[in-house]
Amino acid sequence: MTNLPGLVANLRAGDRRALAKAITLVESRNPAHLTDKAHLLDLLIGGHRPADTTRLGISGTPGVGKSTLIEAFGRRLISQGRRVAVLAVDPSSALSGGSILGDKTRMPELAISPDAYVRPSPAGGGLGGITSATAATITCCEAGGFDYIIVETVGIGQSETAVAGVTDLFLLLHSPGGGDELQGIKRGVMELADRVAVTKADGELLPAAKRAQAELRSALHLLRPKPGREPTEVDLVSARTGDGVDNLLLALTHQHTGLSRSGALKELRETQVRQQFEEAMTDGIRARAFRIGSPALRNKLQIEVEAGRKAPMAGAIEWLAHEPIQPTDRATEINAITLGVAEMTRSIAFYQALGLELQFRANDNGFATFRHGRNFINLEKNERPGSNWGRVVLFVPDPDAIHKLVVGAGFTAETEPQDAPWGERYFHVRDPDGHELSFARKL
Template identity: 55%
Template sequence: MLILPKRHLVLENDKKTNPSALNEKAGISPPEIISSAVAKNIQKFRNSQPTSKELIDGILSGNITALSRAITLVESTNPDHLIKANEVINACLSHANKSVRIGITGVPGVGKSTFIEAFGKHLTNLGKKVAVLAVDPSSTISHGSILGDKTRMEELVKDPNAYIRPSASGETLGGVARKTRETISLCEACGFDTIIIETVGVGQSETAVHSMVDFFLLLKIAGAGDELQGIKRGIMEMADAIVINKADGDNIKKAKLAKTEFNRALHLFPAKKSGWIPTTASCSALTKEGISEVWQTIEKFLAQTKENDYFYKKRSEQNEYWMLETINEQLKLNFFNNPEIQKLLDSTKKAVQNGETSPFAAAQLLLKTYFK
């Protein structure tokens, strides 16, 4: 017979009378803050799928919920949603093309979101209806995106004349989302007269946004470069204006110096087809200094380009460009959704990885199979 020491018996009894603090005790269930009937109605509304006509009528009447649901439909990669999305877009096209499209880009940390909030508030105070299409980078590892731009624009998001729509860039290069061009048309049909596209901000490769906006604004910060940037063909070459942000506090002198340096850099670029001479300016999105001057610059640009017809010519060229881009995208989608390609793809990938065939020969095999 095993006799336990007294100390061990005390510990065993203590466990029964004083359970560990790590054990979870049954608490008081929280009071019901919403009735079950209301919860069911909300769930039913979210699960319901509006018809194309309901979405179209909602968008044309300025309903933000209908606009958001239509954009989600347009961005969907589900082939079943494509027909419905095209119906909505086609019905809205005749009500589009009545806005000013402004692309805003810059390196991460330049203050794009803060600038857009200050700029957007300035526009809504002038009576404008502003839609902000914020594009967030997608992770190449998890394929996820934070979509946190609304949290940075606390004031603008509460403005009844503003609408902020974050989207993930996905696998699209160039700093724009896959369906940004279609989203612009839907926002215009919903009554927004100023469309702002905030791009990913990946640097000089970010040029696709230029093909869908009227005015291209490049945000810079002091210390980001000098006139040598002028010989680096890329995103600076496309900018209609360069704005040095964060010109406040001890940074004011540095911002003025950067403005002078970029002015010199702009002289190294060839003349633009629009006849517009790019400008430089400094501002502070924090103190709102220089924000109104940025809008005045855009107004001057619009007046000049509409007078010489460049504005309308560029819009026509952009429509042609995006027609070709849509064809390329649809061909790619059809290729990878083809049943024969899906059967061959895994084995072909393994053959390439094992060095049994070259990537070019494998691609030719898949293409021949697709076009049979």
């Protein structure tokens, strides 16, 4: 259990280790960390709307010059008094085991500057995937006082959409090569771009860069600009010589200021958090759906699908039809514990001495009920020599659904679900060691 308020205080005070620790927590895929994660993020955004931050996404094929340009941007931004965080989102890192992006050797100054923070980000995998993981990391960086967030991602399609979903502006970098390479860019990625820049526009690559710029301009002409936005510009830039870097950064700043002034930025960020909320919920439901229900049925259907005896969609429909769709909160509470007792009168005296309120006592002294808060402790005359175990009564929304699960998994229930005279529907089942459980709901 982490001291979250302490962590947040240190993070806000600018402690980099606290920032690293917070990011590690929000990136964690361990389900045991979910509560802490949620609490931390709430503390971080609570009452502290990031005043004036810029979130810039930069994408492009491997080696196009992203990190080198980010270093050049970062140096300029820091000299303007900004504090820069660079997050590298690598969708392949789950496979390759490491991030090729955010390579600190390409950002030597940022890597050591007290006003910069460079961090490779994992591909996500928690609730909401890459998008939510990156959004959470951005929240940590902004709370830590970084006001210019650059998210670098490699251009392979899926990750750009994710990055565009958490940034204010999206800059697509293109290499000086044209033709085939241009064909390779997915139309969807072009549409995401708020600005395109051809990199390495220096030395002998300059003519090729200019040709690529012209080709990109005509390609972009065919795309309609995003509503309320200017047509996408194509710039030439060389991080090596510095040509075009200031202009590109200035143009991005103008675009950002424009979004901010018109109110479009506020709207965009609202849309983004709404989408993140929905994605995280969908992921949560999906994860839950795979935990519920009878694995036996799913395995059986899967084997039939694999063998070609059943259509995949038919298998899914059958599974959905057989699964209780909402067995969430299967056990809503332990309603009662029933203890086996040898001598009822002696035991009643004991529990009364403890101050428990006797609610019911059967005439034959076979059963008694004590109230314990909102729940009950029952005593039952022990009919089973050798064990004083009685029963645990679990309240659930649908005892019949649980009964189906029990029987479907090959266990035998002691009773069928039935309506009892005391106003509950219930059934009894014994665990492998003979502990009797009762699943019930109020009628």
